[in-house]
Amino acid sequence: MSASYPLPCRTLLGGSHLIPLTEPPTQTAQAAAPQWITDDSLFHYQRCARRAYLDLHGDRAMMDPPSDYLQKIQQDSAEHRAAVLEDYVPLQRPIYAHGDWHAAAQATIALMASGADHIVGGVLVTPITETCFLVSRPDLLIKQGGWSIWGAWQYAPVDIKLGKKPKLDYQIVAAFHAEVLAAVQGTPPHESWLALRDDRYHSVDLAQQLPKLREILTACLRDLTYPEPPEVFIAHSRCDLCHWFTQCYGEARQTQHISLLPGVTSARYTHLQALGLTTVRALAATPSAQLANFPGFGEAVAEKLVHQAQATLYNRAIARTEPTHNTFVLPPDALPSAEVELYFDIEAAPDFDLIYLHGVLVVDHRHQTQRFHALLAEHVDQERQAWESFLELVLDYPHAPIYHFCPYEAQTVRKLTHHYSSLNLTDLHRLLSRFVDIHDRVTTAVTLPVESYALKHIARWMGFDWRDHEANGAQSICWYNDWLMTGDRAYLEAILRYNEDDCHATYHVKRWLTEFADPLWSAPAASLKVSG
Numbered sequence: 001m002s003a004s005y006p007l008p009c010r011t012l013l014g015g016s017h018l019i020p021l022t023e024p025p026t027q028t029a030q031a032a033a034p035q036w037i038t039d040d041s042l043f044h045y046q047r048c049a050r051r052a053y054l055d056l057h058g059d060r061a062m063m064d065p066p067s068d069y070l071q072k073i074q075q076d077s078a079e080h081r082a083a084v085l086e087d088y089v090p091l092q093r094p095i096y097a098h099g100d101w102h103a104a105a106q107a108t109i110a111l112m113a114s115g116a117d118h119i120v121g122g123v124l125v126t127p128i129t130e131t132c133f134l135v136s137r138p139d140l141l142i143k144q145g146g147w148s149i150w151g152a153w154q155y156a157p158v159d160i161k162l163g164k165k166p167k168l169d170y171q172i173v174a175a176f177h178a179e180v181l182a183a184v185q186g187t188p189p190h191e192s193w194l195a196l197r198d199d200r201y202h203s204v205d206l207a208q209q210l211p212k213l214r215e216i217l218t219a220c221l222r223d224l225t226y227p228e229p230p231e232v233f234i235a236h237s238r239c240d241l242c243h244w245f246t247q248c249y250g251e252a253r254q255t256q257h258i259s260l261l262p263g264v265t266s267a268r269y270t271h272l273q274a275l276g277l278t279t280v281r282a283l284a285a286t287p288s289a290q291l292a293n294f295p296g297f298g299e300a301v302a303e304k305l306v307h308q309a310q311a312t313l314y315n316r317a318i319a320r321t322e323p324t325h326n327t328f329v330l331p332p333d334a335l336p337s338a339e340v341e342l343y344f345d346i347e348a349a350p351d352f353d354l355i356y357l358h359g360v361l362v363v364d365h366r367h368q369t370q371r372f373h374a375l376l377a378e379h380v381d382q383e384r385q386a387w388e389s390f391l392e393l394v395l396d397y398p399h400a401p402i403y404h405f406c407p408y409e410a411q412t413v414r415k416l417t418h419h420y421s422s423l424n425l426t427d428l429h430r431l432l433s434r435f436v437d438i439h440d441r442v443t444t445a446v447t448l449p450v451e452s453y454a455l456k457h458i459a460r461w462m463g464f465d466w467r468d469h470e471a472n473g474a475q476s477i478c479w480y481n482d483w484l485m486t487g488d489r490a491y492l493e494a495i496l497r498y499n500e501d502d503c504h505a506t507y508h509v510k511r512w513l514t515e516f517a518d519p520l521w522s523a524p525a526a527s528l529k530v531s532g
Contacts, residue, residue, distance in 0.1 A: 036101055037221065038135040039173050045220040046169040047238050049230040054244045056224055063243040069474035070241050072481065073162070076351070081139060081160045084195045088118040088140060101125055101135055105184075108141075112185065113150045117143045126183040128221070136180035139195070149186035157181055158193040166194050166202040172216060175209040233259045233266060236452055256280050260451050261308045267296050268305070284309035307447040318447040319520055328520040330445035335514050336436065339366045340400040343510075345502040346409050347473075347495060349480050352380050355412055356480060357495065358390035361503035362397070370507075372500045378492070380484070387416050391423070394431065405455045405506050406439045438510050445517060459505035462512045466505070471498040 035056070045052035066074070085091060094107030104123035111119050124136040138157035146154040157177035161170050171194070178192040194202040223230055232248045234257065239245050251257075258264050258272065258280055271294045277283045283306060291302035307318045320329045340362065347357035358375040373393055377386040394402060404410065410432055417423045423431065443453055450457040456472070459465075476495050483491035 035132045035224070036135050037132065037224065039137055039176055041224070042176055042217060042220055043169055043173050045223070046172060046216060048233075048235075048242070049220075049223050050232060050248065051242055051244055052220065053224055053226075053229040054247075057229070058244065058247075062247050064246050066243065067241065067474070068478040072478050073241075077162045080162050080197060084160050085120060085140065088120075088142070091118050091120045092116040093121045094119070094123065096123075101133065109184065112141070112148075112155060115143065115150070115153055119155070124177070124180045124184045126180050132221070132225075134176075134180050136177045138177040138181075141181075144190060146190060147187060154185050154187055154189060155181060156189040156191050156193065158195055160195045162197060164197045164200065166196065166204070170194055171202075171204045171209050172213050174204040175206055175213040176217070178204075178206055179210065179213060232257060233269065234451075235259065235266065236454075258283060258309070261305065261312060262451065262453055263301065263305050263308055265296070268294075268301075271295070271297070280309050280313050284313045304447065311447045311449040315449045317449070317516060319516075320445055320447065328445070328517065328523070330441065330513075330517055330520075332517075332521050334436075334441055334444075335510065335517065336401045337365075337514070338400055340364050340397050341507075341510075342394060342397060342400045342402045343503040343507045344394075344402050344404045344409050345499055345506065346412055347476050347480070347499055348412075349380075349477060351477075351481065354380055354383055355416060356380075356383065356386065357499055358386060359496075359499035359503050360390065360393055361500070361507060362393075362400075363507060370504075372503060374496045374499065376492075376496070378483075384420055387420060388422065394434075400434065401436050402434045403436050403438050403506055403510055405437070405502070405509075407437060410435045410437070438506055438513070442509065442513060445513065455502065455505055455509070459509055462508060464505050464508040466501045467497055468494060468501075471501070 037056075041052050041056060044055060092111050094104055094111055096103040096107045101123060102125065105125035108119065108122040108124060111122070119141040120139065122138060122141045124138070125133050127133050136157070139160040140158040141155040142158060143153050144156050145152070148154040157174065159170065159174050159177060163170065174192040174194055178189050182188040188206075192204045192206060194204065196202060232251045232255075234249060234252045239248065242248075252260055256279060258278060259266075259269060261280065261283075264272070271291070272278065272283065275286075275290070277286055286306055286309075288299070288302040288306045291297050291305065292299045294302075297305075307320075311318050321327060322329055343361040343363065345359045346355060347359070348355050354377065356377040360373045360375065362369075362371045362373065364370070375386045375389040375393065377383045394400075413432065413435075414428065417428050439453065439455070442448070442458060448458060448461060450461050456466070471494065476498055479491040479495050482488065483495075
């Protein structure tokens with residue numbers, strides 16, 4: 001039979017946008033450059049419309065090279081995919097020239113028409129205009145009972161994802177595969193699956209997700225056909241691994257875009273836009289009461305955002321105050337000082353569910369000394385040894401406060417205590433009572449002119465820097481994997497240097513905050529008043 005595009009059994013997007021073609025596009029249509037809206041386009045659109053647009057229209061010379069961590073994720077994904085596919089034999093794969101989606105679709109249809117049991121790397125294409133095509137690339141197509149335009153069988157798509165949970169954006173893409181597959185095979189598939197980590201399979205509720213898909217896909221098609229990309233919006237949790245980050249970040253810095261302010265989420269930005277508050281200067285001059293009644297704000301968030309704009313505009317730290325008494329919010333006992341203070345930072349290897357390094361900086365004010373202890377599991381079977389060395393060290397200083405940055409260290413101490421039964425409940429509570437989260441103290445006490453309240457942003461603004469400028473937590477994960485694979489101690493030394501610097505950075509932030517807070521603990525209330 002012909003391997004041309006089949007007549008779809010229904011229209012996509014719940015309307016008449018789909019142009020059913022029983023033959024490949026006409027010469028007139030082929031004269032215009034076709035637009036291929038892929039499952040990747042849809043996946044990235046859900047997280048960032050601008051990325052999807054740039055992937056389609058952007059200058060690829062402007063893309064960032066992949067970081068070591070991103071390459072690791074890609075490698076882990078490939079290994080997970082290969083492991084899942086081992087369960088499906090025999091596998092058949094369509095053969096086509098790279099990037100030729102028309103040929104790929106025809107080769108896939110030929111395999112489906114022949115009744116192949118499992119098709120890997122299949123490409124499903126359906127047109128929505130004469131020059132715009134939807135391209136679905138499920139990792140696997142599985143033959144099932146039922147009917148299709150080829151006979152008494154049909155196919156169900158499987159998408160293989162490295163995540164452990166069936167995230168909504170995964171499910172929307174799985175629904176996209178089902179929608180395009182329905183147009184290709186002439187009938188909706190019975191199901192669409194996600195193959196997740198740890199041998200978890202999730203059947204997507206298509207009745208629930210297809211309406212959401214059509215809404216998202218309609219918006220995606222609209223935005224991707226505009227002459228200009230969507231407005232830049234920097235969200236570090238989503239943007240840091242994106243290959244367009246440098247380009248977008250440069251534009252945001254040039255325009256002083258307020259998404260660079262911590263606390264300006266996309267939802268809050270919508271309300272700020274409606275008020276015309278799209279610059280740092282405009283937000284800094286706004287009374288916080290004007291924002292407090294909007295959804296997602298409230299008095300505390302509104303005040304914090306205005307103070308954030310003021311701190312950024314004037315490059316200064318702003319003390320947080322109690323609204324009723326106008327007094328400094330941080331009491332002296334929130335920053336305990338002692339003759340000996342400990343500064344603690346952990347490094348973990350998520351691939352192995354391993355805590356491999358407890359870094360502790362011992363600051364002895366009596367003798368004016370600082371000593372870093374690297375309590376290290378060089379191999380995956382040495383976690384307990386490193387953990388017990390940590391306990392031995394911190395119990396040698398029973399009265400020393402233990403400073404750390406964010407709750408992770410305290411949570412991990414609790415987890416390892418229960419896992420190894422190393423302390424009774426009373427001793428665990430006694431140990432945890434010494435923990436002081438410096439991130440919590442900073443964000444409670446002061447608004448800083450930083451783009452993020454991560455340790456690097458805070459400490460660098462306060463004058464501290466790391467010896468390895470590009471080192472970060474993601475890179476340390478790669479370094480530990482490289483160490484295990486190669487035995488090259490240079491990777492371990494890089495990790496230890498980075499961890500030691502994290503401990504010193506935490507100490508630097510604590511000293512800065514103490515010096516900042518000291519005059520405020522005894523300051524007259526009137527002197528603390530801040531506009532906004």
